[in-house]
Amino acid sequence: MITVRDVESFLYTWAPAGLAASWDNVGLLVGDPVREVKKILTTLDITESVVEEAVQTGADLIVSHHPVMNCAWHPVQTLRSDDRQGRILTGLVENRISAICMHTNLDAAEGGVNDVLAEKLGLLDTQPLTEEKIGRVGTLKCELPLVDFTRFVVELLGCNGLRFTDCGKAVHRVAVGGGACGDYIAQAIALGCDTFVTSDLRYHDFLDTKELNLIDAGHFPTEQVIVPELCRRLQATFSAVSVSTSISHKSEVIQYCI
Known part of the structure; x- marks a missing residue:
């Protein structure tokens, strides 16, 4: 029998709790550790629609x-x-659906959010962007004009x-940070990057940064890349369990090219 605790333990072998930021809340957040698991739903966020999807699919x-x-x-x-969050938590508890969340520990983990994002964008010879192993830095196989690279990012x-600013450099050495990583612009510059792909950048980030191209590709797109990998690893490890990816949770925020 596979239990909730078994799944949490496996996820911690991939993304140890010690990698999480001090303010973060990771691991089993809702549910009974010893409850049997027959069906898992993977998602970027647990929204009301995701809870309803879990109920309908028997997760x-x-x-x-x-x-x-x-x-x-x-x-x-x-x-x-x-209250929105109250409805989500109540829905989980009333339907006996457990919730495991792997956040900044999965950002930093080997094979986690930022490694998958870097691989998705074709970066080679990657290294961590920060000492905490948040973000990645790598190089493209060949140099690209910025406009071509932005189209590449949108497609992949x-x-x-997306939003971007052009510092006048072609794209070759690139930093990526899944989610809101605007605080690490200085690190990207220090590591010789010409371009930084992340999300949730502020007005003054664009206004004040002259040393590299900034690309805000959106929080959902830069982190959603991990969900299929979550699904793949869980299914490979727990073959007796049915694992699927949410089809109800999509990016609802529209960004505009400038």
Whole structure:
């Protein structure tokens, strides 16, 4: 019998808890560790639609990247049906669906979010962007004009669009950071990058950065790349369990090219 704890333990062998940021909330966040698992649903976020999908498909466990609750940005003080997060948590508990979340530990892990993102964009000879192993830096097989590279990013990540600024350099040595990694622009510059692909960049990030091209490809597209890999690894490890990827959770934020 495969239990929720078995799945959590496997995920921690891939993305150890010690890699998570001090403020993060990872691991089994909802559910019974000893409950049997027959069906797993993987997703970037646990939304109301994902909970409903899990109910409809008979999933016992949801494995997500973003924590279903994290006091760093959404303090959990109540559990009420007239609150969005309350409805999500209530839906999980009432339907006996467990939730395991692997966040910044999976960002930093070998083969995690940033390695998959770098591979998706064709980067070679990669290395960590930061001491905490967040982000990756690598080189393209051949140099590309920035406009061609932005089209490449949109196509490979399935972006609705993107924002970028042109520092006048062709694209060859590239830093990537899944999710909001704008705080690491200085590290990308120090490592000799001409381009940085990440998300959630601020107005002044674009205004003040002159040393490299900045590409904001969106939070969902830069991290959604890990979900198929989550699904693949779980299915390969737990062959007796049915593992699938959410079809209800999609990027709902439209970005515009400038």
